[in-house]
Amino acid sequence: MDLLVVPSSPTLPVRKAPYVCTEHWDGGKYLDYAARKGRMSTVSPSLRGFVTAGATQTDAEYLEPIHPTPQAQQQSFFQTWFFFGLLAEFLGLNEADDGTRQIDEELAKEEIESLYQDFVVVDEDGRRFISGGKLLEPGMGSHLMDRFKQTRQGVAHRAKYLHDCLQFTCAMLHTGIHTDFDRDVLYSIAALGELFCTSFVTAANFGLLPNGLPHFSLPWSQNYLKPRGELEKHMLENGWCKSEIEKLRWVYQGLGTQHFLSRMRKEEPHGDHTGCSADGCVAFQLDETYRPRHATAGCACAFIGAEHVNTVQTILKTTKGYPVLRFDTVIDPGSVDGLRAELTVEEYSDEVPYVAISHVWADGMGNPKENSLPQCQIAKVASLVAELGKTVGTAVDASAPAYRFWLDTLLCPVERVGNAISLARIKDVYRNAKHVLVLDASIMRHRFESLSAAEALLRIFATSAWMRRLWTLQEGALAQTLFFQFADKAVTAQQALEQLFQQGRNDLRYMRIWIDVFTEATNLRGWFHPPFNHPSPKSHEMLISLQRSLHFRTVSVPADEPICIATLLSFSQQDQEDIIAETKRSGHAGMARVWEAVARFFFDGRLPAAMLFSADATLDIPGWRWAPRSLLGANAGAAEGVMDLNTRMMRFHLAHAGIPTGSSETAQPELLTATASDQGNSSATTPASASSDRRTTPRQFGIPTPLGLRVQMPGLILRASPLLPHLPLQPWEGTFNRPSEDYLFVREPATQQWLRLMDLHRARRGLMGELDDKQDDDDKNRRQGGASRAGSTPLPPPPPPLTESVCSGRCAILYDPDAERAGIRYCLMVQLEPGQESAAGAGMMRVRRDRMVLVDVASAGYALLAETLRGLALEVAAHEATRRLLEVGEGSGDGEEREKAVEGVRRVMKELMGRKCASDAAFARAVRDCIGFNLEQFMWAQIPVRFSHDVTAEVCEETQVWIVD
Numbered sequence: 001m002d003l004l005v006v007p008s009s010p011t012l013p014v015r016k017a018p019y020v021c022t023e024h025w026d027g028g029k030y031l032d033y034a035a036r037k038g039r040m041s042t043v044s045p046s047l048r049g050f051v052t053a054g055a056t057q058t059d060a061e062y063l064e065p066i067h068p069t070p071q072a073q074q075q076s077f078f079q080t081w082f083f084f085g086l087l088a089e090f091l092g093l094n095e096a097d098d099g100t101r102q103i104d105e106e107l108a109k110e111e112i113e114s115l116y117q118d119f120v121v122v123d124e125d126g127r128r129f130i131s132g133g134k135l136l137e138p139g140m141g142s143h144l145m146d147r148f149k150q151t152r153q154g155v156a157h158r159a160k161y162l163h164d165c166l167q168f169t170c171a172m173l174h175t176g177i178h179t180d181f182d183r184d185v186l187y188s189i190a191a192l193g194e195l196f197c198t199s200f201v202t203a204a205n206f207g208l209l210p211n212g213l214p215h216f217s218l219p220w221s222q223n224y225l226k227p228r229g230e231l232e233k234h235m236l237e238n239g240w241c242k243s244e245i246e247k248l249r250w251v252y253q254g255l256g257t258q259h260f261l262s263r264m265r266k267e268e269p270h271g272d273h274t275g276c277s278a279d280g281c282v283a284f285q286l287d288e289t290y291r292p293r294h295a296t297a298g299c300a301c302a303f304i305g306a307e308h309v310n311t312v313q314t315i316l317k318t319t320k321g322y323p324v325l326r327f328d329t330v331i332d333p334g335s336v337d338g339l340r341a342e343l344t345v346e347e348y349s350d351e352v353p354y355v356a357i358s359h360v361w362a363d364g365m366g367n368p369k370e371n372s373l374p375q376c377q378i379a380k381v382a383s384l385v386a387e388l389g390k391t392v393g394t395a396v397d398a399s400a401p402a403y404r405f406w407l408d409t410l411l412c413p414v415e416r417v418g419n420a421i422s423l424a425r426i427k428d429v430y431r432n433a434k435h436v437l438v439l440d441a442s443i444m445r446h447r448f449e450s451l452s453a454a455e456a457l458l459r460i461f462a463t464s465a466w467m468r469r470l471w472t473l474q475e476g477a478l479a480q481t482l483f484f485q486f487a488d489k490a491v492t493a494q495q496a497l498e499q500l501f502q503q504g505r506n507d508l509r510y511m512r513i514w515i516d517v518f519t520e521a522t523n524l525r526g527w528f529h530p531p532f533n534h535p536s537p538k539s540h541e542m543l544i545s546l547q548r549s550l551h552f553r554t555v556s557v558p559a560d561e562p563i564c565i566a567t568l569l570s571f572s573q574q575d576q577e578d579i580i581a582e583t584k585r586s587g588h589a590g591m592a593r594v595w596e597a598v599a600r601f602f603f604d605g606r607l608p609a610a611m612l613f614s615a616d617a618t619l620d621i622p623g624w625r626w627a628p629r630s631l632l633g634a635n636a637g638a639a640e641g642v643m644d645l646n647t648r649m650m651r652f653h654l655a656h657a658g659i660p661t662g663s664s665e666t667a668q669p670e671l672l673t674a675t676a677s678d679q680g681n682s683s684a685t686t687p688a689s690a691s692s693d694r695r696t697t698p699r700q701f702g703i704p705t706p707l708g709l710r711v712q713m714p715g716l717i718l719r720a721s722p723l724l725p726h727l728p729l730q731p732w733e734g735t736f737n738r739p740s741e742d743y744l745f746v747r748e749p750a751t752q753q754w755l756r757l758m759d760l761h762r763a764r765r766g767l768m769g770e771l772d773d774k775q776d777d778d779d780k781n782r783r784q785g786g787a788s789r790a791g792s793t794p795l796p797p798p799p800p801p802l803t804e805s806v807c808s809g810r811c812a813i814l815y816d817p818d819a820e821r822a823g824i825r826y827c828l829m830v831q832l833e834p835g836q837e838s839a840a841g842a843g844m845m846r847v848r849r850d851r852m853v854l855v856d857v858a859s860a861g862y863a864l865l866a867e868t869l870r871g872l873a874l875e876v877a878a879h880e881a882t883r884r885l886l887e888v889g890e891g892s893g894d895g896e897e898r899e900k901a902v903e904g905v906r907r908v909m910k911e912l913m914g915r916k917c918a919s920d921a922a923f924a925r926a927v928r929d930c931i932g933f934n935l936e937q938f939m940w941a942q943i944p945v946r947f948s949h950d951v952t953a954e955v956c957e958e959t960q961v962w963i964v965d
């Protein structure tokens with residue numbers, strides 16, 4: 001499809017969308033086409049609000065999911081409506097929503113007919129295809145703009161209506177198609193929709209539209225990079241990492257961008273990604289086998305640098321500065337080529353400019369054992385630095401001193417004390433550098449001049465290892481000017497962005513890519529270079545930005561994370577030094593200090609209470625056992641993380657201060673603001689990110705105390721009680737295999753409602769449908785290759801049964817009423833500290849974190865299931881067989897006797913269940929709906945699994961105070 005661009009050497013042939021229409025567009029009201037054609041049964045009721053009042057058939061039954069339209073018919077219907085109809089709409093050729101027309105009807109008819117010449121091409125075999133090329137011709141943009149402004153209804157009304165048309169089209173593409181719908185037809189429509197959206201976004205950025213119009217940002221790329229789809233398979237075969245593809249889904253929202261990336265060649269895969277999963281990447285982790293490499297294969301030159309360690313240490317320990325390196329080639333008659341490389345360590349002075357190197361250790365320029373590197377590597381770095389100096393530095397002033405350089409491998413002592421001092425000054429190192437030069441093997445492989453600006457930028461931001469590592473984030477963010485080294489030259493992202501922007505002015509397909517890359521670049525640089533689209537400091541949105549920036553990055557030494565966060569959040573020098581000192585004790589201790597500083601720095605000593613509801617690993621430090629251990633999703637994902645980016649951002653959410661989203665439209669207004677202001681455009685709206693923490697309620701914050709986080713929020717105390725007074729909680733031990741339950745039934749006595757309680761880790765698969773497959777695949781992947789690889793850990797064991805936690809007699813759950821989503825509450829299950837058992841309703845309860853659970857109110861079907869199962873359980877409990885089992889259980893333990901008693905109980909359960917299923921039609925239906933078909937012979941086990949005892953929930957008021965650890 002020619003509305004989507006590809007890189008210079010795409011990995012897939014360019015595909016054409018077949019022309020499949022069986023009739024021409026009629027020029028009527030766009031949104032009413034299905035009504036005119038008697039096909040409202042294909043439009044989901046949720047979308048019928050778009051259809052003009054008075055249209056026919058708006059109450060037609062929605063039959064598409066049950067009786068799907070034959071594929072060919074649906075494709076041709078969609079192409080007529082959503083390709084040619086949409087084109088006609090934007091060219092002002094359709095009847096407007098008020099029944100008026102913008103241009104004469106006859107002329108409109110003629111122009112519509114001409115669309116079928118202009119947008120359909122015929123190949124040599126006579127096959128017809130869709131082409132969007134006409135839209136990209138010069139003058140087309142202003143023609144569309146003229147037609148847009150010709151409206152009789154006012155520009156604002158017209159823009160809103162066009163937005164409705166696009167929104168409706170986008171939603172129909174996602175709801176109204178079948179799995180085998182032709183992807184080329186589908187994405188030719190989506191590409192057209194996206195192009196129109198981009199034209200509005202661009203016009204707004206240039207100040208060509210009035211303020212207050214809807215934002216034209218719609219998810220045209222949804223499902224394009226479907227997990228386990230053909231395209232993902234193709235990319236994996238081309239050396240992509242699963243987590244990299246996952247990053248594309250989140251970060252690059254444009255269909256055009258995803259299309260371009262999916263076809264970008266990854267010559268020589270960067271790192272080995274066979275052990276990676278969608279949630280985690282292990283390719284750049286360093287392990288014991290890591291060795292520095294020579295600049296060229298086969299080179300065996302000597303290592304140098306270690307001889308300067310003492311000078312480095314002296315500078316660090318006796319001054320407030322840091323060392324830099326000078327590289328000279330001196331004449332040495334004794335050597336083979338008569339020359340010798342000489343390295344000198346100098347103390348930094350602000351009169352002598354230097355270049356700080358930012359690199360990925362996995363590329364081979366690191367050395368964890370000593371401060372040395374092969375001479376050839378150092379010579380190469382030195383020559384790149386000199387080259388940079390020639391092009392941007394001394395070219396201006398020939399008398400300026402040659403650039404020195406800073407390279408962590410040589411100048412960060414491996415020895416502990418020097419290392420700590422060096423880490424504390426690393427912010428200055430990158431901030432004071434004249435330039436920061438990025439050396440990443442995957443970027444350096446390409447000549448900048450041979451790439452399009454789009455490809456160069458995507459190779460930097462979307463596919464480089466440099467963007468996947470933690471340390472490089474602050475190195476890139478702190479830089480005054482940031483250069484990326486390509487094979488032929490070093491360029492800044494700004495240079496390439498400017499090129500792409502100019503290209504995008506003439507060809508909007510590139511503008512969509514520009515929007516995505518610009519956002520990514522701004523997110524990176526915005527930390528220290530306002531104006532930016534980062535929120536004002538000291539708001540919870542800063543934490544959300546931090547989460548977004550860190551999620552797809554990894555680090556080899558987990559204890560480095562707190563140090564990097566301290567830099568990014570601009571903690572005081574003292575805090576930074578404290579955190580470095582703590583991390584030398586343990587990474588957990590360092591992270592606890594980070595949260596403590598975040599509380600002090602951002603929230604007057606408080607923290608968002610939503611942080612409690614974090615499903616990922618927590619710290620192992622008393623008082624902080626509730627707090628997130630890491631923000632690095634790709635690191636955690638390789639081990640045990642289960643949260644996607646959005647869920648991770650939600651934990652820093654304050655309910656009344658705007659809902660954060662990472663994936664969809666709401667990410668965009670923020671972008672627009674930055675885009676517009678960046679071009680000095682006066683039409684920029686006020687930043688959307690103004691924090692409104694003032695309106696927060698007390699329960700939104702917790703106060704960190706030495707005993708844990710003190711919060712005020714409602715909760716439930718769970719109490720397990722035997723079915724009959726004389727029975728134990730588990731009267732039927734041995735009659736069934738205790739699984740780790742998918743859910744437990746809990747009764748709320750006050751309301752008599754049945755609740756379902758689910759373990760979040762277990763429930764996540766069931767809830768996310770599609771993710772199920774993806775997860776299984778990942779699991780398999782990890783089990784096969786991942787487990788033995790460096791940095792990858794085996795899958796965590798399944799969670800212990802919920803029953804164990806509930807039967808402790810000290811179990812409670814806390815929840816945030818504001819965080820309820822789709823009727824499901826995300827709750828924290830806790831255990832009351834000893835001595836607090838009877839304190840329900842007391843002023844304050846000390847509790848220990850157990851796990852995350854989900855709670856929902858049982859549907860009618862599940863409630864009937866619960867009621868009936870409990871009735872049956874009571875019958876079994878009162879039965880002679882149960883008494884017999886308990887008797888032998890307590891007795892001498894004669895194996896045969898016990899087996900007989902167990903079998904006796906099973907028999908009773910089977911009989912009762914069999915009779916119930918056969919006689920109670922409503923129950924049988926509930927079983928079918930809630931559990932599945934043909935399960936009669938296993939259903940008996942539901943009795944002991946769900947109702948070995950009762951669990952009731954006692955409500956704690958909103959004013960309940962908890963101290964969670």
Ligand SMILES: [Zn+2]
Nearest residue numbers: 241273276281
């Ligand atoms: Zn990977």
Ligand SMILES: [Zn+2]
Nearest residue numbers: 294299301376
């Ligand atoms: Zn060498």
